[in-house]
Amino acid sequence: MFGFGSDIGIDLGTASVLVFVKGKGIVLQEPSVVAIDKNTNNILAVGEEARRMLGRTPGNIVAIRPLKDGVISDYEVTEKMLRYFIQKTTGKRIFFKPKIIVCVPSGVTEVEKRAVVDATTEAGARTAYLIEEPIAAAIGAGLDISIPNGHMIVDIGGGTCDVAVISLGGIVVSTSIKVAGDKFDEAIIRHMRKRHNIMIGERTAENMKIEIGCAYPRAKEVTMDVRGRNLVSGLPVNIKISSEEILDALEESVSSIADAVHSVLEKTPPELAADISDQGIVMTGGGALLWGLDKLISKRTGIPVYIAEDAISCVAKGTGQALDSIHLLESGANAKRGGRR
Template sequence: MFGIGSDIGIDLGTASVLVFVKGKGIVLQEPSVVAIDNNTNRILAVGEEARRMLGRTPGNIVAIRPLRDGVISNYEMTERMIKYFINKTVGKKLFFKPRIIVCVPSGVTEVEKRAVIDATNEAGARTTHIIEEPIAAAIGAGLDISQPNGHMVVDIGGGTCDIAVISLGGIVVSTSIKVAGDKFDEAIIRYMRKKHNIMIGERTAEDLKINIGTASPRKDEISMEVRGRNLISGLPVNIQVSSKEMQDALEEAVMAIAEAVHSVLERTPPELAADIADQGIIMTGGGALLWGLDKLISNRTGIPVYIAEDTVSCVAKGTGKALDSLHILEQGSQNTRSKYL
């Protein structure tokens, strides 16, 4: 138990949840997966333990991702998952409920924001505040967003890619597209089915993406052995897959991200566009680690692209730094429990 000062920042991602506790840093990073027994409606596992069950469960046990494309798709499971992570982080017997900041994609509606706030409040928060992911990512990447300078952040998570131009602490131009890590996995699964007539699972697709996934041509080809089920014979087979094949599989998805970045730049005021051309574009989120994606965006826009240090944790760190400004949020925020009373 951390006691009275247990303010918490949560990066509630489609693929993973990161929890930042004030004074402690990031204390938890686990996949956003819940395993439940359909017969009893009892939660059997949450996080990494539940992820290991994906695609491997008997009929009565279901491993689900309660968040899809950056928003809640299963309210009850999301609430129970948040409650589990809060309890794991600060202990069950809290004398003081924590104040919590939760990250959401920049394109979510008021209804979707309310669902996140209500689920977090029900899970045990005293008050819940919302911060948009590009703002948190920029703060976590070490940018000084309070100045009248333009910064462009491309945050690629599991469900959404958020692209925003930030100046004076606010978002000037932004877009949020539902093309990110999960869509990369789906594209790889489709490619393997179409090209090789084999069916692979989500975890295998993710391994391919991490190990040999590529957005730009590599000098040296690399390959990886993959096991899947042959769709014609129905039997397990092993095949070698090359990074060139992964580039073909991911081409449509990565070009959609590059086009979205270009579209935001087209709508950016000229003074801010000049700042971005000087300082470059910052990429954050797990999807930014896809090999060659920074080079692809740089070639498409003609602007240098940099991957933030510790890119996976940027949003959670930014949320944690925002905890220091909670008093400002509480004075002027409309995103607390009182808004809906």
């Protein structure tokens, strides 16, 4: 345990929370889900334990995600969740409160930024700083963002997709759209209901996305047995679904991401666009692992696309590495300081 208040970097994601402790690396990766007893308002479980309860709880227990589309939708629950994760990584006895850097999407408002800072401070931070996701993702992917050279990052998480061109440590052009992993799941659920008259849960949709999901036609089609509830008879059914069907289901969502990349490239200064054309586009985040998404973006833009090594933890790693540059964050435009003086 890290009882002496080691500085912490947190990737506060819509789908999962990753915690980086200085000198230790990533020490925790759990779903951002909280299970609450509605009668007493007590928290029953957080993280993986709460995720297992999704769609399987009795009436008085609700398993909720306190973040939606990359921002806090339930402040109180987010604060409790953060407190739980901070205590889990630092131990119960904290001699000095840690400095904490939290990652936020590039498109968040000042009000949303303040909510994250306040929730982190209330949860036990001595001081809270913010860093924008594309910057953290680029650092975590091993790009040298301090030089006058254009890098393009496409970070696809659970709630948001951030597309940014970075040079000299700052964001030159960026956009953030609320189409990412969660929207992929929703599209699969909608498709199953519309095409097969079958209702499936979030976890089944996520498994389908991982196993047979694709954004580009596969050379060899793959299939998967899916269990759900028939909406006509109300009974459980088993059905075989192909990757081609999921390609149809996800077409609209993945096109939105390709359009966002295209629109950022259109606004990029020519010198930086030339750099990106030479070096390629780097993709990070769990959503980047959707089969063929890199191929689709490459086809649309004519630029090579690379998926970063360990794409899921790039943002958390970058946030953690930014702990060494807190002095820059205190005065920088890309992060905002909060907390009690």
